[in-house]
Amino acid sequence: MSLIVIGTIAYDSIETVHDRREEVLGGSATYFALAASRYTEPRLVGVVGEDFKPEHRALFADQGVHAGGLEVAAGKTFRWGGRYEPDWNTRHTTFTELNVLADFDPKVCAEHRDSKYVFLANAVPAIQAKALDQLEHPSFVVLDTMNLWIDGAREDLVALMRRIDAIVLNDEEARMLTGESNLIRAASAVLGMGPRYVILKKGEHGAFLMSSDVHFSLPAYPVSEVVDPTGAGDSFAGGFMGYVASQDDTSPATLRKAMLHGTVTASFCVQGFSVESMTEVTREELDRRYDELLGIVTV
Amino acid sequence: MSLIVIGTIAYDSIETVHDRREEVLGGSATYFALAASRYTEPRLVGVVGEDFKPEHRALFADQGVHAGGLEVAAGKTFRWGGRYEPDWNTRHTTFTELNVLADFDPKVCAEHRDSKYVFLANAVPAIQAKALDQLEHPSFVVLDTMNLWIDGAREDLVALMRRIDAIVLNDEEARMLTGESNLIRAASAVLGMGPRYVILKKGEHGAFLMSSDVHFSLPAYPVSEVVDPTGAGDSFAGGFMGYVASQDDTSPATLRKAMLHGTVTASFCVQGFSVESMTEVTREELDRRYDELLGIVTV
Numbered sequence: 001m002s003l004i005v006i007g008t009i010a011y012d013s014i015e016t017v018h019d020r021r022e023e024v025l026g027g028s029a030t031y032f033a034l035a036a037s038r039y040t041e042p043r044l045v046g047v048v049g050e051d052f053k054p055e056h057r058a059l060f061a062d063q064g065v066h067a068g069g070l071e072v073a074a075g076k077t078f079r080w081g082g083r084y085e086p087d088w089n090t091r092h093t094t095f096t097e098l099n100v101l102a103d104f105d106p107k108v109c110a111e112h113r114d115s116k117y118v119f120l121a122n123a124v125p126a127i128q129a130k131a132l133d134q135l136e137h138p139s140f141v142v143l144d145t146m147n148l149w150i151d152g153a154r155e156d157l158v159a160l161m162r163r164i165d166a167i168v169l170n171d172e173e174a175r176m177l178t179g180e181s182n183l184i185r186a187a188s189a190v191l192g193m194g195p196r197y198v199i200l201k202k203g204e205h206g207a208f209l210m211s212s213d214v215h216f217s218l219p220a221y222p223v224s225e226v227v228d229p230t231g232a233g234d235s236f237a238g239g240f241m242g243y244v245a246s247q248d249d250t251s252p253a254t255l256r257k258a259m260l261h262g263t264v265t266a267s268f269c270v271q272g273f274s275v276e277s278m279t280e281v282t283r284e285e286l287d288r289r290y291d292e293l294l295g296i297v298t299v
Numbered sequence: 300m301s302l303i304v305i306g307t308i309a310y311d312s313i314e315t316v317h318d319r320r321e322e323v324l325g326g327s328a329t330y331f332a333l334a335a336s337r338y339t340e341p342r343l344v345g346v347v348g349e350d351f352k353p354e355h356r357a358l359f360a361d362q363g364v365h366a367g368g369l370e371v372a373a374g375k376t377f378r379w380g381g382r383y384e385p386d387w388n389t390r391h392t393t394f395t396e397l398n399v400l401a402d403f404d405p406k407v408c409a410e411h412r413d414s415k416y417v418f419l420a421n422a423v424p425a426i427q428a429k430a431l432d433q434l435e436h437p438s439f440v441v442l443d444t445m446n447l448w449i450d451g452a453r454e455d456l457v458a459l460m461r462r463i464d465a466i467v468l469n470d471e472e473a474r475m476l477t478g479e480s481n482l483i484r485a486a487s488a489v490l491g492m493g494p495r496y497v498i499l500k501k502g503e504h505g506a507f508l509m510s511s512d513v514h515f516s517l518p519a520y521p522v523s524e525v526v527d528p529t530g531a532g533d534s535f536a537g538g539f540m541g542y543v544a545s546q547d548d549t550s551p552a553t554l555r556k557a558m559l560h561g562t563v564t565a566s567f568c569v570q571g572f573s574v575e576s577m578t579e580v581t582r583e584e585l586d587r588r589y590d591e592l593l594g595i596v597t598v
Contacts (some may be wrong), residue, residue, distance in 0.1 A: 087480070184521040205504040206518060217595050219505060219516040222483040256598050284594070296516050297596055299555050 003245035004043040006131040007121025015083040028121035031231030033065045034278040035238025039246040049100045073100040108134040117245040125156035128288040142166045180258035181219035221267035228273045232266045239265025264289040302544035303342040305422025305430040322408040323573035327420035328400040330530030332364045333577040334537025338545040348376035348399045372399040407433040424455035441465045465496035513551045520566035527572045531565045538564025563588040
């Protein structure tokens with residue numbers, strides 16, 4: 001069933017302890033859409049500048065992403081720079097050039113307004129709300145956010161949280177949003193703010209899904225060599241939502257399986273720079289790793 | 300089947316952000332034996348001083364621990380002081396008084412030498428080896444250790460690792476022992492040093508079991524209120540080994556279930572000060588939480 005993502009498309013400059021790449025394709029919506037494209041044909045809403053390379057537009061088409069709604073604005077594409085500490089858990093933003101993102105006003109084209117499954121990738125909450133307003137009858141809306149908005153746009157974020165079905169947060173964000181240091185209590189507090197489900201991502205320590213009647217916890221897939229963690233969270237969300245949309249079902253049983261699909265998708269993402277792995281991995285490879293992860297967690 | 304533990308019995312002084320207790324019952328063998336006593340009747344080898352309270356000796360008997368082999372030496376019982384940071388993950392040793400432990404020479408009494416399942420709780424590797432020497436036909440030996448011996452008695456530890464079946468390590472110890480920062484690679488390197496199995500404990504992030512053909516990963520049971528983390532690792536080992544001994548089986552299927560039993564046992568341990576929770580919890584309560592954890596991890 002129809003899946004749509006609203007988020008950023010970026011050129012990233014990334015530094016790791018092993019390597020360094022300039023102006024590679026990135027952005028939350030990019031990672032999400034490429035990950036989800038292994039399961040369904042996601043629709044992509046976002047803005048790029050006049051410098052956005054035709055080869056990257058072609059890449060979306062090749063990968064089964066509906067990028068017709070990609071807006072081209074006067075100016076340059078959003079740019080972001082990040083550097084990872086050797087432990088991979090600490091990331092420093094080295095620079096942010098908003099460029100065309102500064103005036104981003106999301107427009108969902110007519111043929112995409114019937115989208116049933118929605119991922120509001122990390123953005124200013126007011127922008128996320130504007131995108132959601134344009135959808136006719138969304139049935140499962142998942143929201144991502146970050147410390148910047150929890151701190152600086154809290155009122156808008158809290159209002160938006162009442163309109164969604166699930167929120168994805170990392171441990172730091174969950175603690176910041178709720179003031180609870182214990183993650184289980186933090187997750188419960190998030191549920192009290194509106195969403196039916198909270199997905200709490202703990203990086204190399206896995207993730208858990210919680211609702212008033214479901215608690216499902218999963219370790220990360222054991223990757224022995226991380227190359228670039230950029231996009232891991234969005235790839236997780238893409239694998240998760242891609243699977244949910246492909247099943248057209250949001251029962252707890254499907255959401256549990258979707259957590260595994262998100263986990264294996266993210267595990268491939270971090271094994272290559274930028275979107276390299278996500279554009280190369282096949283559904284068969286994802287399914288093989290799904291089975292492997294299932295073996296690792298089955299009692 | 301017969302399970303034996305060789306380790307320390309201590310009087311601990313513990314400081315947490317919420318409370319402070321002086322000279323409460325502790326020690327690796329104490330926690331292990333009380334945890335294991337929910338599954339079988341463990342045999343306890345260790346040394347205490349003349350100040351060891353009769354009520355604590357009675358407690359072992361009441362809980363089904365065979366403490367007849369507990370040696371009473373001239374002098375005072377081993378004392379340890381620890382303080383936890385508010386995040387629970389950082390522990391500072393405030394003092395160590397070895398007392399009778401300084402000259403500990405483990406003696407396994409004649410009727411316990413046929414023990415089949417063996418836990419060598421954290422101690423000087425040469426002492427652990429001396430205990431193991433006295434067992435006639437141990438069939439499943441699990442070793443614990445710590446940074447102090449990895450650093451200061453490496454040769455003895457490495458020699459002992461060739462004589463055991465499994466080793467339990469926390470993440471820091473695994474990295475220190477192998478020089479590998481990635482835990483999966485660290486675990487593989489540990490297997491290369493001798494043991495058939497490595498159990499890697501990650502505290503609030505769960506634990507995993509690895510051998511050349513088994514990889515099983517498990518999140519921690521979600522405890523919403525930690526009271527005192529002291530003894531969590533030994534209680535985990537006690538629940539794990541207690542279950543294995545009760546089944547008299549070390550097949551991968553049993554070891555996976557044992558990981559859950561260890562996890563739920565440790566989760567009760569941290570919910571009370573000292574051994575409070577471990578002496579109160581019933582096998583029925585453990586089994587109920589086992590079922591709950593199984594629900595949390597089942598896809």
